[in-house]
Amino acid sequence: MSEAKPAGGKIVTGPFLFFVALAVIGVIFIIKRYIYGLGAVSNLSDGYPWGIWIAYDVVVGTAFACGGYSLALLVYIMNKGQYHPLVRPALLASAFGYTMAGASIMVDIGRYWQSYNLFLPWYSQVNSVMLEVALCIALYVLVLWIEFSPTFMEWLKAKGLLQTANKLMFIFIALGVLLPTMHQSSLGTLMVISGKKLYPLWQTQFIPLLALISAIGMGYAIVIFESVVSATSLKREIEMPLLSKLSGIIPWIIGIYLIVRFGDLIIRGQLGLAFHGDLKGNFFLLENILFIIPLVILASPAGRNSPRSLFYSAVSLLLAGSLFRFDAFLIGFNPGPGWHYFPSFSETMITVGIVSIEIAAYMVFVKRLPVLPDMGHA
């Protein structure tokens, strides 16, 4: 387990300060939100009660944070040990991603000081999809940090603790696979109850399955994306053999996703809506083109072996999964005549700020803690 090493280097760099500045702006607006209420900083309304804080920070954000989940599925469940060096950076990104999603929820919910009611059995309401999502995500944040904790223990040279942790880790690894399977699908199920308010291109009982499959795919895509970005920015070698082998899984996942996606639409007789030339239809087409691009590129060995095409495929898949989620939560959502939603500046800056905190903290962690694989000449 000691194949990872701190990347080293200066903490305070130009990009780091850039993200800190964005974080400060975000925090100022968050303070404003707590003083004056949600309406003072957001364009949320009774028609569109959920905006980008839910659609992006939580729904897309946790899907971006599925790297740890997708890799655990591969390394520990399918027992493909060769991908092990990728696990730690992925886990770190997942832990940050989920923690920040949790933080966003505390900004978003109106009566945040009562959020512990979710954990009180006399209040919990088991028919609620939201309850399952909330409990699963809360528990998973904890599990992720436990999974990542050996990194701290190595850093602190706490050998005894590390041994115990490693011995018991299989339990948390198992939980770390079960919980995202549950809540990533349920994040899709959330929209089932909105009924006719969600356009038929997205309102389907298969939405939990689609959300889950796309989250797993996005998990592998984010691993590739982060490896390439940290290699470039930290001037390290890209782990190409590993990444190109990993990318071979992606076409299969996208293939299954598209079969379910289009099979469902054909069976329900709603596929025609995609070609009406309206906003919703066009967004559906764009969403699925973004899925097809990485499918085509990564189906060929040439596509898998070039860092550039690997990177663009990963980006395309991340955008595809994100757009699917934006469509299902915002673009395809219509509460009735008279309602409109587009995020306000301050609302957007809160999201940008939270993401910036995540990136800045990630930069500090990989430089100081043994996270990234030891390349020998780092």
Add this chain to the structure above:
Amino acid sequence: MDIERRDFLKIAAGSSLLLAAGESSALMRPPKSMPPEAVGMFYDSTICIGCKVCQKACKESNKLPAEHTVIGPEMSIPVWDNPIDLSGKTYNIIKCYKSGTAENKNQEENGFAFIQRHCMHCVDPACVSACPVSALRKNPTNGVVTYNKDACIGCRYCQVACPFNIPKMEWDNPFPQIRKCQFCDHRFKEGKFSACCEFCPTGASIFGPAKDLLEEARKRLTLKPGQYYDYPVATVNSKQKQRQKVAAYVNYIYGEKEAGGTQFIMLSGVPFDKLGMPSLSDKSDAALSEGLQHTLYKGMIAPAAVLAGLIFAAYRSTKNDK
């Protein structure tokens, strides 16, 4: 050890097959039925005169503040008594439909009509199914859907779920609540009933047992336009009546079937879609949502089985590591 892994995959495949079984009705849980002593409200648009006394009574009874809006041709006249829609400050509203010259009441073309909007108190409420912390509850006896601010976390899933867009948020309050009509259930223990019905002068809004209201609505649909009818005032079984000329009804009771049925029903002389009422299926969306969840998570058996498989697999992999 391969066996456990295969088992896990079987379970995983099995649960996706369950989803793939298609046929939405297979996954829906059965619909809910009207509570035994359900109370309700019945609004007859044809005899509503748009006086908005119900709005005033509602605000007084629920201690809601006035809303400042602007009216007039150039939106230049400020007023305090004309909320434009339901909101965190307004539980009940009378809206007006106008067409062309708006000459005659209860007429679709060149006519006008009123509509009263507030919580429908669904038989199978999506908001109650959505709420993670039981802040929204349906009274098992009288069926009133109530809100408990001490439970609510402000996640607004009820707003996403409600097909009628009824629950409202206090967006300008740093300590907001969800607000909506609760049929004035705080007046029940004083022996009173919903304020909007008590003060309605024409009997357009009446209160009473849900089944009596439905019977009354069905009876009105048998009346002939132009004949006279004694409309009960305030409650369905009231002795106080108002004799009025019967208008031509649209032959449809809105709320009898919508979203699994509601405890607020309506009659109108103008089609309901014109009055802004959504056209909904006769099943609550909560039925499919709960059906999906409980198929996957019934007794937590499937998750527990999957977890067992995962623990074996993870144990095996990490053991090989060392």
